Amino acid sequence: MEPYVPPLKLATFNINGIRSRLPILLAWLEREAPDIVCLQELKAPDDAFPIEAIRAAGYGALWQGQVSWNGVAILARGAEPVESRRGLPGDSADRQSRYLEAAAHGVVVGCLYLPNGNPQPGPKFDYKLAWFERLITHAARLYTSGHPVVLAGDFNVVPTDEDIYNPRSWRKDALLQPESRACYARLLAQGWTDALRTRHPDERIYTFWDYFRQHWPRNAGLRIDHLLLNANLAPRLKDANVDRWVRDLPHPSDHAPTWITLDMPARRKAPARKTAASRRTAHSPKG
DNA sequence: ATGGCCCTTTTAAAGGGA
Numbered sequence: 001m002e003p004y005v006p007p008l009k010l011a012t013f014n015i016n017g018i019r020s021r022l023p024i025l026l027a028w029l030e031r032e033a034p035d036i037v038c039l040q041e042l043k044a045p046d047d048a049f050p051i052e053a054i055r056a057a058g059y060g061a062l063w064q065g066q067v068s069w070n071g072v073a074i075l076a077r078g079a080e081p082v083e084s085r086r087g088l089p090g091d092s093a094d095r096q097s098r099y100l101e102a103a104a105h106g107v108v109v110g111c112l113y114l115p116n117g118n119p120q121p122g123p124k125f126d127y128k129l130a131w132f133e134r135l136i137t138h139a140a141r142l143y144t145s146g147h148p149v150v151l152a153g154d155f156n157v158v159p160t161d162e163d164i165y166n167p168r169s170w171r172k173d174a175l176l177q178p179e180s181r182a183c184y185a186r187l188l189a190q191g192w193t194d195a196l197r198t199r200h201p202d203e204r205i206y207t208f209w210d211y212f213r214q215h216w217p218r219n220a221g222l223r224i225d226h227l228l229l230n231a232n233l234a235p236r237l238k239d240a241n242v243d244r245w246v247r248d249l250p251h252p253s254d255h256a257p258t259w260i261t262l263d264m265p266a267r268r269k270a271p272a273r274k275t276a277a278s279r280r281t282a283h284s285p286k287g
Numbered sequence: 288a289t290g291g292c293c294c295t296t297t298t299a300a301a302g303g304g305a
Contacts, residue, residue, distance in 0.1 A: 016304085017294050041304085043295060068295050069303070116305060156305075175305060210305060211292035222305075254293080254305080 005266050007238050008105055011259035012038040012152040012225050013246075014113070014208070018071070019043075021253055022050050028246050028257055029057045035077045036104050038111035038152045039063075042071025042097075049073070066097040072111050072153070076104035084108065090134035098131070103147075106264055107233065110142060112153035117174030125174050128156070132183040136190075143190050148233040151192065154255065155226045157184045159194070162204070163223035165215075175224060192228035195260045199240040207242055207258045216247060225258040236262045 011034040015021045018039065029037070037059070042049065046065040054061050060080035063073035064087070074081045085101035087094065098113040112135065117128030142149050157180045161167045170176050188194060196205055206221025215221065229237060243257040 020294070041294085116303080118303090118305065170305085173305065208305075213291060224305080251293090 003266055005264060007261040008036070008107070008264045009034045009259055009261050010036040010038075010107070010109065010150055010152065010227070011243070011257045012040070012111070012154070012227060013257040014040040014154040014225060014253060014255035016041050016253040016255065017043040018050060018073075019048060020251070022053060024246060024249050024252060026053060026057055027249065028243065029059065029075075032243060032257070032259075033077065034075075034257075034259060036081075036107070036109055037073075037075035038109060039073040039075070040071070040111070040113035040154045041069075042066075042073060043069060044071060062100060062102055064097040064100050066095075070097045070113055072097060072100045072113050074100055074102045074104070074109060074111050076102075079104055081109075085110075088112075088131070088134045088138055090137060091130070094131075099135075106148065106267075107262070108142070108145070108147045108149045110139075110149070110151045110153075112151065112155070114154065114156045116156050117177075117180065120172070120174040120177060125177070125179075128174060129179055129183065132180070132187075136183065136187050139187055139192070140190055143192065143230045145230075146232070147230075148236070149230040150233060150260075151226075151228040153226070154224060155184065156224055157181060157226075158222050158224055159184050159197075159226075163206075165204075165206070165218075165220040165222070170222075175222065187228070191231055193230075193234040193237065195227040195229055195237055195240040196223065196242075196258065198237065205242065208255045209247065210254055225255060227258065227260050229260075233262065236264060238263050 059075040081102035081104040115128040207225035209216040209221040247256040
């Protein structure tokens with residue numbers, strides 16, 4: 001008889017400042033126990049990353065920080081993620097910390113923070129599109145790498161008008177531009193599965209609500225945090241959703257954690273880590 | 288058309304986010 005293997009939960013969370021948001025991160029890790037976490041917008045240099053608190057919560061981590069802006073990290077519960085790439089290839093002059101890639105719990109995960117691109121037109125929008133082209137090039141190689149791959153992060157693209165409460169007031173925003181959407185469509189055309197949209201084909205589902213005009217209480221949001229699966233992984237997709245309760249905590253990020261669960265095959269070697277496996281099982285029937 | 292909020296940093300005012 002096959003041993004029971006709990007589904008793997010993989011999440012992406014634009015945390016908007018890891019130092020000011022550390023209590024929220026820890027509360028979320030404690031309650032949801034995601035196995036793999038992609039973080040964006042650390043807004044902190046490498047030496048300010050709160051690795052001790054994250055280790056104490058039971059996670060190994062890799063991070064690529066930067067003073068003031070950007071910054072990405074990958075966390076793995078009860079394991080050390082194995083780094084496979086730091087920074088997107090294609091522009092050695094690019095100093096912004098926006099891409100980190102690692103293997104953990106049997107999947108390869110690319111954690112990305114795509115440039116916002118506002119105002120457009122202008123150099124920031126040009127940088128966004130150039131970065132997107134580099135991502136598309138790298139993603140094509142990842143897709144056919146033979147590994148189970150997830151691309152997860154803040155893509156800063158609202159894919160369609162079904163992914164925003166009201167496109168009218170955002171028409172000129174970089175997140176809705178035809179060029180941005182065309183890049184996202186070209187990425188998907190490589191074969192990637194947009195997990196949230198696949199699990200919720202006809203639902204309004206948002207991952208970001210700005211701090212203005214009571215947008216959160218009114219659920220006036222945008223879907224810009226995405227999890228894309230290659231063909232090796234797509235058949236394992238079990239569920240996908242947004243941990244909206246995190247957006248309700250005091251002093252929240254403007255994004256909420258967005259996640260998938262995957263039915264993974266039983267490990268060949270001994271059941272991963274006793275503490276991790278038993279914690280997850282113990283947590284699953286909540287009540 | 289603008290600004291609304293909240294993060295960050297050469298701790299005041301400004302840049303960036305989306």
